[in-house]
Amino acid sequence: MHLSKLFIPVTKNLPAEAKIKSHQLMLRTGMIKQSSAGIYSWLPLGFKVMKKIEQIVREEQNFIGAQEMLMPTIQSSEIWKESGRYDDYGEEMLRIKDRQGREMLYGPTNEELITDIFRSSVKSYKSLPQLLYHIQWKFRDEIRPRFGVMRCKEFYMKDAYSFDLSDEDARKSYNKMFYSYLKTFERLGLKAIPMAADTGPIGGDLSHEFIILADTGESQIYADKDVFEIEIDKYNFDDKSLEKMRKDFTNIYAVTDDKFKEEEFNKRVKKEKQIKTKGIEVGHIFYFSDKYSKPMNCLIDDKDGKKTSVKMGSYGIGVSRLVGATIEANYNNNIMKWPKSISPFDVVIIPSISKNNKENLEKAEKIYQELKKQNIDVLLDDVEENMSNKFKKHDLIGVPYQIIVGSKSENEKYEFKEVNSKSEMLSLDKIKIKLKI
Amino acid sequence: MHLSKLFIPVTKNLPAEAKIKSHQLMLRTGMIKQSSAGIYSWLPLGFKVMKKIEQIVREEQNFIGAQEMLMPTIQSSEIWKESGRYDDYGEEMLRIKDRQGREMLYGPTNEELITDIFRSSVKSYKSLPQLLYHIQWKFRDEIRPRFGVMRCKEFYMKDAYSFDLSDEDARKSYNKMFYSYLKTFERLGLKAIPMAADTGPIGGDLSHEFIILADTGESQIYADKDVFEIEIDKYNFDDKSLEKMRKDFTNIYAVTDDKFKEEEFNKRVKKEKQIKTKGIEVGHIFYFSDKYSKPMNCLIDDKDGKKTSVKMGSYGIGVSRLVGATIEANYNNNIMKWPKSISPFDVVIIPSISKNNKENLEKAEKIYQELKKQNIDVLLDDVEENMSNKFKKHDLIGVPYQIIVGSKSENEKYEFKEVNSKSEMLSLDKIKIKLKI
Numbered sequence: 095m096h097l098s099k100l101f102i103p104v105t106k107n108l109p110a111e112a113k114i115k116s117h118q119l120m121l122r123t124g125m126i127k128q129s130s131a132g133i134y135s136w137l138p139l140g141f142k143v144m145k146k147i148e149q150i151v152r153e154e155q156n157f158i159g160a161q162e163m164l165m166p167t168i169q170s171s172e173i174w175k176e177s178g179r180y181d182d183y184g185e186e187m188l189r190i191k192d193r194q195g196r197e198m199l200y201g202p203t204n205e206e207l208i209t210d211i212f213r214s215s216v217k218s219y220k221s222l223p224q225l226l227y228h229i230q231w232k233f234r235d236e237i238r239p240r241f242g243v244m245r246c247k248e249f250y251m252k253d254a255y256s257f258d259l260s261d262e263d264a265r266k267s268y269n270k271m272f273y274s275y276l277k278t279f280e281r282l283g284l285k286a287i288p289m290a291a292d293t294g295p296i297g298g299d300l301s302h303e304f305i306i307l308a309d310t311g312e313s314q315i316y317a318d319k320d321v322f323e324i325e326i327d328k329y330n331f332d333d334k335s336l337e338k339m340r341k342d343f344t345n346i347y348a349v350t351d352d353k354f355k356e357e358e359f360n361k362r363v364k365k366e367k368q369i370k371t372k373g374i375e376v377g378h379i380f381y382f383s384d385k386y387s388k389p390m391n392c393l394i395d396d397k398d399g400k401k402t403s404v405k406m407g408s409y410g411i412g413v414s415r416l417v418g419a420t421i422e423a424n425y426n427n428n429i430m431k432w433p434k435s436i437s438p439f440d441v442v443i444i445p446s447i448s449k450n451n452k453e454n455l456e457k458a459e460k461i462y463q464e465l466k467k468q469n470i471d472v473l474l475d476d477v478e479e480n481m482s483n484k485f486k487k488h489d490l491i492g493v494p495y496q497i498i499v500g501s502k503s504e505n506e507k508y509e510f511k512e513v514n515s516k517s518e519m520l521s522l523d524k525i526k527i528k529l530k531i
Numbered sequence: 532m533h534l535s536k537l538f539i540p541v542t543k544n545l546p547a548e549a550k551i552k553s554h555q556l557m558l559r560t561g562m563i564k565q566s567s568a569g570i571y572s573w574l575p576l577g578f579k580v581m582k583k584i585e586q587i588v589r590e591e592q593n594f595i596g597a598q599e600m601l602m603p604t605i606q607s608s609e610i611w612k613e614s615g616r617y618d619d620y621g622e623e624m625l626r627i628k629d630r631q632g633r634e635m636l637y638g639p640t641n642e643e644l645i646t647d648i649f650r651s652s653v654k655s656y657k658s659l660p661q662l663l664y665h666i667q668w669k670f671r672d673e674i675r676p677r678f679g680v681m682r683c684k685e686f687y688m689k690d691a692y693s694f695d696l697s698d699e700d701a702r703k704s705y706n707k708m709f710y711s712y713l714k715t716f717e718r719l720g721l722k723a724i725p726m727a728a729d730t731g732p733i734g735g736d737l738s739h740e741f742i743i744l745a746d747t748g749e750s751q752i753y754a755d756k757d758v759f760e761i762e763i764d765k766y767n768f769d770d771k772s773l774e775k776m777r778k779d780f781t782n783i784y785a786v787t788d789d790k791f792k793e794e795e796f797n798k799r800v801k802k803e804k805q806i807k808t809k810g811i812e813v814g815h816i817f818y819f820s821d822k823y824s825k826p827m828n829c830l831i832d833d834k835d836g837k838k839t840s841v842k843m844g845s846y847g848i849g850v851s852r853l854v855g856a857t858i859e860a861n862y863n864n865n866i867m868k869w870p871k872s873i874s875p876f877d878v879v880i881i882p883s884i885s886k887n888n889k890e891n892l893e894k895a896e897k898i899y900q901e902l903k904k905q906n907i908d909v910l911l912d913d914v915e916e917n918m919s920n921k922f923k924k925h926d927l928i929g930v931p932y933q934i935i936v937g938s939k940s941e942n943e944k945y946e947f948k949e950v951n952s953k954s955e956m957l958s959l960d961k962i963k964i965k966l967k968i
Contacts (some may be wrong), residue, residue: 101598101663103652127648130607130635135648138598161538161575166685167604167668168625168637170567185630188605190637193622193672198567200605200627200637211564211572215540226538231668235630248603395625472680 095439097475101138116421117242119430123490125417132239132247136394139438139491140417144250146436147282147416148229152254154278158270158331160225160254163205167231171197173206176390200233205408207388208255212404213392219259222268222394222404227254229413234387243418244374250414256381256407259396264381264405268300269336271379271409274345275304276326279376283417283433284423288322289348293380295400299470300381300407303350308422311372316359317348319367374419374480381407430492431513439473441465441529442493446481446500454499461497461508464522495529532876534912538575540564551747553858554679555762556613556867560927562854569676569684575874576853576928581687583873584719584853585666588689591715595707595768597662602644604668608634609644613827623671623874637670642823642845645692649841650829656696659831659841660704664691666850680855681811687851693818693844696833701818705737706773708816708846709780712741713763716813718871719853721860722811724758726785730817737818739843745859748809753796754785756804811856818844867929869948876910878902878966879930883918883937891936898934898945901959907966932966 105121109128112118120126125140136144152162168190174180180187188200199374201207208226216224229252239246256267270290279286284306305315321343329339347362350373359368384403386392393401412419424431432438445458455476462474473493475484481500488496498509502519510525511517520528542558546565549555557563562577573581589599605627611617617624625637638644645663653661666689676683693704708723716723721743725778728738742752758780766776784799798806821840823829830838849856861868868874880902882895892913899911910930912921918937925933935946939956947962948954957965 099596101600101661102856104646124652127651129603129644129647130609130633133605133607134602135603136601137648138600141600159536163538163575163578164573166566166570166572166583168567168570168670168685170570172567188627188629190625190627192625193674196567207566207572211540211574214564215561224538237630248605421914424605447882508858 095471095473097448097473097477100473103137111240112242114244115420115425116242116418119421119425119490120242120418123492132236132245133241134246134248135396136414137375142438143420143436144414145434147420148250148252148413150281150435152229152410154274154281155225155227155252155254158225158274158278160227160274162228163203163226164228164230165211167200167233168198169201169207172200173210173262173390174199175207177206178389179206186236186382188233188235197450201230202232202234203408203410204228204230204253205406206390207253207393209386209390209406211255212255213387213390216257216394216404218395219397222257222259223263224257225254225267226257227252227409241418243414244422246414247473249412250413252413254409256409258405259394259397259402261383261405264383264407265300266333266338268379268407269333269340270331270379271407272302272340273326273329273331275377275379275409275411278411279304279306281435282420284376284420285322287315287317287348287373287420288343289315289317289350290344291378291380292352296382296385298381299344300379302379303351303375304377304379305370305373305375306419306423307371308374308419309372310422311374313375314351314352314354315348315369315371316354317369318346318363319369321346321348338389372413375412376416376419377409377411379407379409381405383454395501404481413464425492428478429489429514431494432492434494437438437467437494439493440471441495441497442475442488442491443474443497443499444475444481444484444488446498447476447478449478458497458499461499461522465526465529468526470526497525501505532908532910534910534914535772537910540574546765548677549679551678551681551859552862553681554746554857556858556862556927557679557855559889561679569673569682571683573678573851579875580857580869580873581854583852584857585689585850587872588715588848588850589605589666591711591718592664592689592691594714594725595662595711597664597711599665600663601665601667602638602641604637604670605635605636606644608636608648610827611636611797614643614646614823615826616643623673625670625672634915638667639669639671640845640847641665641667641690642692642843643827644715646823646827646829646843649694650824650827653831653841654695655832656834657697658685659694659699661694662691662704662707663694664846665691677926680851683851686849689848689850690848693846694799696831696839697844698820698842701820701844702737702774703770705816705818705844706770706777707768708738708762708844709777710766710773712771712814712816712846714846715848716741716743717763718872719857720872721813721853721857722752722759724752724754724785724810725780726754726787727790728787728815728817729789733819733822734779735818739781739816740812741814741816742787742810742812743856743860744806744808746809747854747859748811750810750812751788751791752785752808752810753787753791753805754806754871755783755800756806779847810854811859812849813847813853813856814848816844816846818842862929866926866951868931869929871931874929874931876930877908877924878932878934879910879912879928880934880936881912881918881921881925882913883935884913886915895934895936897957898936902963902966905963905967907963934962
């Protein structure tokens with residue numbers, strides 16, 4: 095893509111409410127544009143990043159055997175009345191009356207709808223376990239939307255649901271998702287810590303928030319450094335190994351504000367291993383047993399032909415939120431560097447261009463064509479602008495690799511730079527190899 | 532995927548309103564499930580087909596240089612008041628009041644929102660032409676939703692918008708989309724005829740509906756057989772060639788009901804070339820000049836620095852509707868055959884299994900693993916059921932190729948069948964080649 099052709103309308107006058115760096119960066123680089131309070135359009139640059147995140151989430155859900163489907167955004171109020179949440183949910187639920195006066199709503203989540211689908215089709219334990227997920231827009235009518243895409247009204251989310259016959263089986267499904275989440279965040283270039291979360295009246299230990307470290311996070315977190323030392327790759331994808339993995343994680347101290355006790359922290363974690371920082375929640379998994387299946391009468395025949403409420407869990411990842419969260423975690427000292435796996439482009443070519451000299455631009459075009467042939471997704475900055483402005487711009491756009499075509503380029507060697515590292519003079523062949531690793 | 536694991540909840544008792552064959556087939560094969568009147572969940576089988584259609588639409592939009600973005604589903608009423616359509620649109624628009632009493636709506640289309648985005652960012656003719664598109668859920672509050680996903684309330688649609696300085700430039704953008712649509716439908720395995728459509732008060736000749744032939748279609752169509760003889764591949768992707776292509780098409784007689792005149796038809800088309808049939812609209816492209824940019828004040832500086840309203844067109848393809856339309860076009864004599872490009876699976880393996888003999892199932896598993904290795908997306912019917920029931924089921928599921936593992940299989944040869952053709956005995960290597968073509 096040539097930068098001059100890319101539809102990248104930057105917001106020049108930042109609105110007062112753009113207080114955190116991800117919100118500012120996304121407006122400044124034309125990734126998003128607000129259409130009304132808490133509702134955004136995703137412009138090409140932001141859209142590309144979000145789609146890449148979505149695809150990684152999808153692949154890791156498929157890997158554990160979850161099946162993708164898609165539930166609609168608009169739901170009937172009926173099923174929410176069955177579960178008892180229609181009244182409980184409060185004003186954050188966007189309630190709608192259709193032209194015939196029927197009470198509808200814009201789904202803020204999908205426990206009711208998936209239970210409704212499941213109860214009308216699956217009748218026997220033989221069809222279990224089952225993992226279903228979808229990636230769909232949801233809506234919460236936040237009274238005070240803020241932080242850009244991090245707390246907005248219309249947001250994109252992956253939510254998965256597990257269906258099992260017993261608590262014991264449900265634990266296996268839970269562990270699979272736990273594993274999937276760790277792998278997902280790792281591929282997104284994020285350090286995510288699973289933290290025991292409140293299970294409320296459900297009880298048990300099967301509720302975890304996945305939190306990434308970021309100074310600007312909303313949650314205060316306290317953890318043992320060891321939590322970063324666990325390597326996921328050492329676990330196999332079988333029930334026993336996954337159970338061990340979850341236990342290994344949960345044996346290490348890591349809590350948010352509400353569960354924090356100074357005394358316990360000091361007792362369990364050595365001073366030099368204590369982390370006190372802030373974090374952003376990017377995922378939440380939760381086992382809630384028959385909370386919905388019971389009132390909604392979602393019954394399964396067990397091995398003895400006895401009817402029993404199916405045991406369910408739900409598993410969310412905020413896909414649109416992750417775009418903002420990744421910026422919070424990676425935008426430092428006014429320089430953004432996208433993780434390679436979700437960068438809007440693999441590399442940017444930055445030629446020095448002047449009115450009277452288009453030689454560098456021509457060289458850049460050649461490199462562009464060459465890299466395109468290798469299926470490398472290249473951005474070519476063909477805008478006529480001085481290099482200092484260009485570099486400032488690319489500090490924000492955040493493509494992790496740059497090829498600078500300027501006075502230094504000679505003997506078919508070009509200045510190649512990984513953001514936040516020193517540049518080196520490399521031939522195009524060497525650059526190709528670097529980009530393909 | 533093993534069929535026993537696939538979440539494929541079939542609707543056994545078809546509702547009375549499921550009158551057309553696509554609606555019936557989609558419920559019977561568990562592609563969709565109605566959640567409320569005119570609103571459907573897409574279950575794994577249906578979801579896969581829809582995603583494949585979406586991807587082909589996307590690739591052909593990208594090919595002509597259109598850039599993907601994503602506008603939200605919920606819009607503010609303000610911009611619709613500016614364009615004058617808030618009052619005009621009528622009851623099909625789902626109107627919503629948020630918790631603060633603001634008038635919002637679920638977008639039935641996006642001319643206003645894209646114009647709003649464009650006017651706030653693009654100021655100069657230098658940034659033109661521009662083609663932008665998104666693929667997003669839309670809502671029309673149909674009073675009588677029917678025909679399943681063909682006329683439902685919540686539907687998935689690709690809508691693109693072109694921005695040009697002059698009518699002449701706009702015609703070039705229009706031709707590119709015309710070309711993209713023909714290529715898209717060809718890749719979807721559909722015969723789509725572009726038909727001149729009404730331009731209303733806008734005037735001119737730049738409005739076409741793309742209609743595919745199907746007995747159950749809603750539009751009566753009259754055309755010259757020659758319209759199927761034009762090969763798109765003979766046109767180059769340049770302005771001149773594309774202009775010729777559009778003219779070649781529009782010189783051939785092809786109209787719907789409302790434009791039909793018996794006398795003209797008989798005069799222009801020889802008897803033996805006359806087609807009188809029904810069709811389904813699957814796309815619509817329309818040039819409407821400054822219809823929205825003028826009232827919404829979307830101005831561009833031209834070469835002389837004079838401000839002028841940008842010239843716009845819009846281009847829609849019904850992605851979810853295409854799933855139904857493809858079934859209408861391909862489900863004949865109670866046998867469905869998905870076009871290869873959008874089939875939910877590349878091939879299905881159907882072993883004959885009995886309680887006491889699992890030998891065929893074991894063979895089938897081996898073939899399954901072998902094909903998987905070649906990145907062929909295989910469905911293995913591991914359900915214990917007699918072959919006659921299996922074949923009936925697969926007549927509906929519609930995977931275009933079958934490998935039948937039964938009594939005939941010997942000497943490492945298997946019965947291979949393309950749906951609607953005779954079967955042949957082939958080695959696995961030969962089958963692989965057939966599937967990869």
